[in-house]
Amino acid sequence: MRILLLEMTKVQEYKQCKRCVLDTTSNTIDFDENGICNYCHAFDRQLTKFITIDPQLRKRNLDEMVNYIKLCGENKKYDCILGLSGGVDSTYMAYMAKKLGLRPMAVHFDNGWNSELAVKNIENIVSKLELDLITYVINWEEFKEMQLAYLKASVVDIEVPTDQLIFAALHKIAVQNGIKFILSGSNIVTEYGMPSDWAYRNKSDQTNLLNIYKAFGRGKTLTTLPKFDLFKKFAYQSLHGIQTLALLNYIDFNKAEVKKLITKELNWRDYGGKHYESIFTRFYQGYILPVKFNVDKRKAHLSALICSGQITKEEAIAELEEETYDPILQREDKEFVKKKFDLTELEFQDILKRTRVEHEFYGVENESAFSFITYKAIMALPVWGVTNWRRLRNKLKR
Numbered sequence: 001m002r003i004l005l006l007e008m009t010k011v012q013e014y015k016q017c018k019r020c021v022l023d024t025t026s027n028t029i030d031f032d033e034n035g036i037c038n039y040c041h042a043f044d045r046q047l048t049k050f051i052t053i054d055p056q057l058r059k060r061n062l063d064e065m066v067n068y069i070k071l072c073g074e075n076k077k078y079d080c081i082l083g084l085s086g087g088v089d090s091t092y093m094a095y096m097a098k099k100l101g102l103r104p105m106a107v108h109f110d111n112g113w114n115s116e117l118a119v120k121n122i123e124n125i126v127s128k129l130e131l132d133l134i135t136y137v138i139n140w141e142e143f144k145e146m147q148l149a150y151l152k153a154s155v156v157d158i159e160v161p162t163d164q165l166i167f168a169a170l171h172k173i174a175v176q177n178g179i180k181f182i183l184s185g186s187n188i189v190t191e192y193g194m195p196s197d198w199a200y201r202n203k204s205d206q207t208n209l210l211n212i213y214k215a216f217g218r219g220k221t222l223t224t225l226p227k228f229d230l231f232k233k234f235a236y237q238s239l240h241g242i243q244t245l246a247l248l249n250y251i252d253f254n255k256a257e258v259k260k261l262i263t264k265e266l267n268w269r270d271y272g273g274k275h276y277e278s279i280f281t282r283f284y285q286g287y288i289l290p291v292k293f294n295v296d297k298r299k300a301h302l303s304a305l306i307c308s309g310q311i312t313k314e315e316a317i318a319e320l321e322e323e324t325y326d327p328i329l330q331r332e333d334k335e336f337v338k339k340k341f342d343l344t345e346l347e348f349q350d351i352l353k354r355t356r357v358e359h360e361f362y363g364v365e366n367e368s369a370f371s372f373i374t375y376k377a378i379m380a381l382p383v384w385g386v387t388n389w390r391r392l393r394n395k396l397k398r
């Protein structure tokens with residue numbers, strides 16, 4: 001079998017984008033004749049599509065989306081569902097959903113790594129916004145095995161299990177409650193432009209996830225983690241008609257202003273870093289990624305803010321000169337992570353020293369597989385039926 005190791009042939013001289021702070025620590029960066037990187041260009045395309053469009057058209061798009069959610073959710077307790085981590089993006093999304101008159105059900109995914117501050121923030125958000133909250137507590141023993149498998153597999157994106165299982169849980173709960181819309185906190189202004197070699201592009205690839213688990217887990221079958229394979233995804237989207245909407249791309253999102261707003265309105269307190277509401281994410285982004293993979297995700301987060309005009313490049317450079325986070329806390333987190341995973345210092349160092357392996361090496365989801373194509377063909381008629389019935393019902397409501 002061929003090992004897809006990091007492409008070592010593409011060694012290039014250190015270079016940083018003239019506009020943002022992304023640089024040649026990513027193997028997928030390219031520069032135009034003016035020294036502007038491919039991620040800046042991609043960002044601008046997204047910006048013109050969603051953010052810098054005619055304000056009236058943008059408002060109309062938002063109104064149409066919100067009205068459609070309300071229409072489909074008529075006579076139901078909830079008209080949408082959202083994941084609430086307690087971070088800036090999901091907190092602002094919950095705030096705006098309520099302000100727009102939606103009736104969201106909030107779901108918090110507890111994977112065992114919540115910081116105390118995250119718990120406090122979530123309590124405040126839920127109480128101030130009068131939200132109904134479901135806390136989806138994952139089976140820690142199974143989840144621990146999964147995260148450990150990812151660490152041992154030496155792949156770059158150790159957050160895939162969390163991201164995928166949140167999405168799977170949201171779909172599952174949406175179906176149980178007859179909800180058709182998942183509001184996603186993904187957004188352009190604070191997130192877009194993550195280099196493709198710094199995260200796995202297909203976060204919902206369950207084949208990759210299960211293969212990594214099989215290769216490095218202790219051989220136990222997963223019994224409690226929510227399933228999210230191609231068949232499930234197809235059923236959720238086509239049969240149940242569940243749609244995922246990135247609400248934050250339809251409204252103004254200035255990060256500094258939003259932090260002030262949620263602090264004032266919801267008693268929210270800052271974590272000091274993006275996604276630092278989770279202790280594991282804080283340690284992964286602030287320690288494992290820089291030490292093992294030479295990846296500093298702050299470069300992408302700050303570049304998104306530069307490209308959307310919210311901070312200057314100088315401010316971003318000054319921030320990058322600081323430690324990823326407090327070194328004392330880093331040491332404490334390291335001990336905590338080792339203890340939670342039952343790893344000795346030697347075992348942990350061994351994980352850090354292993355060479356990077358690409359996710360694709362473990363096999364990826366195949367939408368052209370015969371079984372899936374056949375399933376889609378068999379389901380074509382029922383899907384046509386429910387889609388048209390849904391359309392007709394909404395037309396009659398109008």
Ligand SMILES: [Zn+2]
Nearest residue numbers: 017020037040
């Ligand atoms: Zn750039």
